[in-house]
């Protein structure tokens with residue numbers, strides 16, 4: 559069932575020592591203050607989809623794998639999707655691409671928001687992800703907050719971070735992006 563008022567916040571990293579869940583929780587918290595919707599964190603670590611294991615092309619063939627069918631149901635629940643992803647070597651993590659590629663029609667028509675983080679904020683991976691989201695017919699909002707990590711944060715490589723403090727400089731862009739997402743949801747008919 560689709561809940562137009564439910565926003566899925568996808569955690570794009572799955573590393574053992576990742577900070578992704580903390581960043582996503584903070585993004586959802588900020589979003590709750592901007593958009594009157596229910597936010598649900600969808601952690602890709604809880605969705606271990608084997609790499610490209612659908613035998614058919616998801617755009618045109620019925621899904622075979624039970625995990626793909628479950629993933630399809632989960633994404634279908636959302637009226638919009640926020641992607642929270644780190645930048646890895648100028649791109650975004652492979653599990654995120656694999657999770658997108660497992661489906662097709664479920665993404666289509668949904669407003670989307672891209673939030674990246676990294677040493678330089680993650681603008682390069684945001685551009686790549688935006689192109690892929692447009693390929694599956696999502697509607698990403700214009701503002702793509704790029705949250706900047708300090709060298710100390712990256713070198714510590716620890717899963718402990720206070721995003722509210724670390725990313726205070728990105729709060730304005732984050733609120734702006736949520737404002738745009740709220741407007742996009744308001745004009746998007748239920749899928």
Ligand SMILES: Cc1cc2nc3c(=O)[nH]c(=O)nc-3n(C[C@H](O)[C@H](O)[C@H](O)COP(=O)(O)O)c2cc1C
Nearest residue numbers: 571573576577578644645646647648675676677678
């Ligand atoms: C494989 C890998 C590649 C990375 N490449 C970049 C990069 O290109 N640009 C950048 O700003 N940070 C880069 N970093 C640093 C990450 O942005 C930083 O470690 C961040 O905490 C990763 O998110 P995560 O902890 O949720 O996995 C990289 C980290 C990893 C693990």
